[in-house]
Amino acid sequence: MSISGITNTALSGMRAQTPRIGAIANNVANSSTSGYARLNTSLTSVASGGVQATVSPTASDVDPATELTDLLQAEQSYKANAVVFETGADMWEMLMSIKRD
Template structure:
């Protein structure tokens, strides 16, 4: 249970990193003629968690820097939320391991 929380949070962090990569590409190519804005959607990953799918936006839309800034702020907030979940999961794991007898602990906690 705790490990799935940590795994899910990690997948969320990786997905937000991919989303930020798409935003950076959009900003870098804002003045590139015929550039099509990249859009990143979050989808459920097989086995749990989330993954990012980046594709070109429909309609061959250009880049609006205000939209990219708003998306970047949302990405930052989502990434930080996943970090908080991961830290909480790790704290729960530490508490569980400290409550067990030494012989019952995971090998890496000895």
Template sequence: MGISAIMGVAASGMQAQTTRLSAAASNVANALTPAYDRRVTSFSTTESGGVFASVRPSGEATPDGGSNVDLASEIMDATSAEVGFKANAAVWETGAEIWDVLMSIKRD
């Protein structure tokens, strides 16, 4: 796998974590909306080795006059998305640095 492919995988990971964070934010924003069904994020791999995130309603029962959003779970999900994004960003930045080194060697 080349450097550009690794950077592509890291970029897809950052995008997937952004989708995950967006779903958690939507859940928090709608926590008091009657009959709101929380959104859950699912991850799947792509042919290029990256990751894709999709969001769908949970399908869980909602209490009368309320929603099925657990704020503690949403905070944990948002925190996990932050950690995942940072990890993918570190991989992308390392790939960019290696790319710069290789380009400077090529020029010399």
């Protein structure tokens, strides 16, 4: 895999966490609303590399412990993808430095 492929995959991972965190925030905000359908985020791999998020309502109730766990998981996933992206950017910078010399 190329450096740009690695950074693009990491970027898609970070982008996928945005709707996931939004769904979690929506679930917490509407946890007391009667008839509210909890939003669930599904992550699927994309053929070109990376991941895509799909948010859909479920029939389950909002559980604060589940939402907190999901939020922590989304945060860690975002951070891991950010580290990969930064490493890829550093590798790219090093490669350009070697090429100039």
